[in-house]
Amino acid sequence: MKKIKEKYGPWALITGASSGIGEEFAKQLGKLGLNLILVARRKDQLDHIGKTIENQYSVRVKTIAVDLTQERFLDEIRKTTDSLTIGLLINNAGLWEMGDYLGITLEDELSMIELNIKTPAILTHHFAAKMMENKKGGIINVASMLGYLGVPYSTIYAATKAFELVKSEGLWYELKKEGVDVLSLNPGLTKTEMISKYDFSHMPMSPLRPEKVVVAGLKALGKKSQVIPGTMNKILGILSKHVMSRDMNTKMFGLLIGKTNSKLKKTISHL
């Protein structure tokens, strides 16, 4: 962890830094001495987080308020980043819409594909090129435990995270030779705004704190291609992989996420 600044400095760019896991990445990387570029839509939130970090640690923070699904979002980011050396890219911004397959509108489905797949593809392509030139850098793609299998009622979300997971594995091998470390960070349930609209009280484990997720990610970067934060999640991951078939896993998630989905539908029908 101590070498993070040396290996991945001087600047880190974090998408989805206005809350949850992204905000926590900003705090921990600031503490480790990296300068930060924080990206998300909510400007006030980003500026507040940035100022707090600058006051606490001797680092510089720049914020970019932009919708990462907008056509020319990279141009907006480049206005700030072209003159800087970005050694660490955290592709964290994401969207999770849960529901019956046709209960999720096509527009929402495409927004998930856009933000969870297309946006990190554009950013990775752009920043990896510069990192490879410098023979130094790191990329963390925040995927999900749901990316390991088909997940009913979150089918498209899980598929977007599977894309990120598989992409990270390939790049981990390819870019290592160029001095760039790639990691797929695959959290289970984490206590953030993202899950606050859903009821997961019946789940066998309680959500992790974002702090733990980020520590696991920073520790694993440069050592392996992927990591599942949290002991219980790791055990579940091992059981899923070695004891149960893929169909059994999908059935289990069908029951668990199905329950959350039923509660969600009841809430919506009462509104």
Ligand SMILES: NC(=O)c1ccc[n+]([C@@H]2O[C@H](COP(=O)([O-])OP(=O)(O)OC[C@H]3O[C@@H](n4cnc5c(N)ncnc54)[C@H](OP(=O)(O)O)[C@@H]3O)[C@@H](O)[C@H]2O)c1
């Ligand atoms: N929470 C979990 O249980 C969990 C589990 C596994 C994986 N993950 C993954 O972890 C990542 C972070 O999520 P989180 O849990 O920390 O949720 P969160 O608190 O809701 O954070 C999502 C972030 O993405 C940003 N964002 C959303 N749409 C955007 C857009 N169109 N343009 C720019 N930024 C946008 C949000 O900022 P603005 O609203 O300000 O734009 C926010 O900063 C996601 O990729 C998620 O899929 C979460």
